[in-house]
Amino acid sequence: GQQVMQIPQYQHVQEGEDFTTYCNSSTTLSNIQWYKQRPGGHPVFLIQLVKSGEVKKQKRLTFQFGEAKKNSSLHITATQTTDVGTYFCAGPSGSARQLTFGSGTQLTVLP
Amino acid sequence: DAEITQSPRHKITETGRQVTLACHQTWNHNNMFWYRQDLGHGLRLIHYSYGVQDTNKGEVSDGYSVSRSNTEDLPLTLESAASSQTSVYFCASSDPREKNIQYFGAGTRLSVL
Numbered sequence: 001g002q003q004v005m006q007i008p009q010y011q012h013v014q015e016g017e018d019f020t021t022y023c024n025s026s027t028t029l030s031n032i033q034w035y036k037q038r039p040g041g042h043p044v045f046l047i048q049l050v051k052s053g054e055v056k057k058q059k060r061l062t063f064q065f066g067e068a069k070k071n072s073s074l075h076i077t078a079t080q081t082t083d084v085g086t087y088f089c090a091g092p093s094g095s096a097r098q099l100t101f102g103s104g105t106q107l108t109v110l111p
Numbered sequence: 112d113a114e115i116t117q118s119p120r121h122k123i124t125e126t127g128r129q130v131t132l133a134c135h136q137t138w139n140h141n142n143m144f145w146y147r148q149d150l151g152h153g154l155r156l157i158h159y160s161y162g163v164q165d166t167n168k169g170e171v172s173d174g175y176s177v178s179r180s181n182t183e184d185l186p187l188t189l190e191s192a193a194s195s196q197t198s199v200y201f202c203a204s205s206d207p208r209e210k211n212i213q214y215f216g217a218g219t220r221l222s223v224l
Contacts, residue, residue, distance in 0.1 A: 001170075009151075031210075033212065033213075035213075041217075042201055042215040042216060042217050042218050043154070043201070043203075043213075043215050044215070045212045045213065045214070048210055048212065088153065088154065090213075092211065095161075096211070097142050097161060097205065097207065097211055098144070098156065098159060098169075099211070099213060100156075101146075101153050101154040102153060103151070103152065103153040104153050104154075
């Protein structure tokens with residue numbers, strides 16, 4: 001079945017440093033979604049990318065969808081303590097109404 | 112405002128007992144999902160439903176069951192709780208009209224002793 005892999009599993013950064021997490025799918029995706037889960041919280045939708053090569057920005061967060069639509073990345077510029085949490089990518093699977101989640105990247109920001 | 116609620120938020124039970132976790136959404140979404148989250152495993156799909164009377168097994172369905180008698184609710188039942196089912200459980204809902212974006216409940220932390 002479809003697999004979605006994310007690296008790194010953990011990342012510790014000093015506040016103000018940049019952070020990137022990478023997502024790779026074993027199959028071509030029609031779209032990719034990104035979620036954030038704060039410590040003790042639940043996953044919350046951030047963004048969906050649909051087009052090959054698409055780049056979207058949300059303030060300090062930049063999301064990219066690969067040309068082959070099999071990989072994606074999330075880059076955070078100048079991390080803040082509010083960025084702490086686990087970031088998940090997810091791609092459609094099954095009938096496309098399901099999502100297969102990556103294992104997530106847990107970000108710690110040191111003040 | 113529409114929402115998705117899970118209850119209880121915390122549950123401690125004993126091995127062998129039947130446990131039911133509730134999930135209720137007011138989004139009027141057709142799709143509902145149950146996941147478990149364990150360290151190092153991310154979110155793993157247990158069961159899902161695409162509408163009333165429809166239920167399907169996910170990748171880790173053994174020992175769990177669901178039923179969908181209305182649009183709003185998808186209760187998850189552990190038939191005979193095992194220590195391996197100690198986990199955090201999340202319910203989510205989505206709809207194709209909203210690009211299948213999933214909205215998650217706050218989660219239920221279950222401990223099986």
